[in-house]
Amino acid sequence: MAITNKVVVITGASSGIGEATAKLLASNGAKVVLGARRESRLQEIVTEIKTNGGQADYSVTDVTKPADVQRLVDKAKSVFGGIDVIFNNAGIMPSSPISALHTDEWNQMIDINLKGVLNGVAAVMPDFTSQKSGQIITTSSVAGIKSFAGAGVYGATKFAVRNLMEVIRMESAQEGTNIRTVSLYPVAINTELLGTITDRESKVGMEEFYQQVGITPDAVARVVNFAVDQPEEVNVNEFTIYPTKQA
Secondary structure (H helix, E strand, C coil), X not given: CCCCCCEEEXXXXXXXXXXXXXXXXXXXXXXEEEEEXXXXXXXXXXXXHHHCCCEEEEEECXXXXXXXXXXHHHHHHHHHXXXXXXXXXXXXXXXXXXXXXXXXXXXXXXXXXXXXXXXXXXXXXXXXXXXXXXXXXXXXXXXXXXXXXXXXXXXXXXXXXXXXXHXXXXXXXXXXCCEEEEEEEECCECCHHHHHCCCHHHHHHHHHHHHHHCECCHHHHHHXXXXXXXXXXXXXXXXXXXXXXXC
């Protein structure tokens, strides 16, 4: 498998998609370095991976802080000797109507969902450019390809991420640096994401929807595993992950 011995950095790795991906990649031979804010959860996941024969480490990371993200990437390089992939997965989804004016939450989404991704890109770009290889995987959302009432600012951050990944792919091809990008567009995945919604009406509606059609984070982890396992000359760069029963 091409995935064997690849060094993969994952943000938002303390639960949900990040946790599931870390465990799956490690089980298939990747060396994973986990970043998130909850150190106790990172310790638990790394211990489990090592107990099962995998290779893993972690660094406490707030993706809104460039120094934290750089420290995470540096940890991968110091422990495992380099970096091959970054999975920008950290995100929040405090959905609400624009008219509710939850402006603090708007700024939080911009800081985490967009600037957090940019911080990840900035941390790996020098290495990926110099070694003329690397893969940047980012969790966008179906709200990054379709517009949804109640998700105006959330969707705006996810549309932005979609554009960013495609431009990086295009520029890398022009510059000959061979950097591959992957944009993920998950729909109803049962994670802690709904816990970030504070608008009562929005939360009730989303919880009912996810209870009806939601699927486990493993679905996205398998897609990431597929993308990482492709040969260097292949860039599989966009995936929409729907629950089969969602209309």
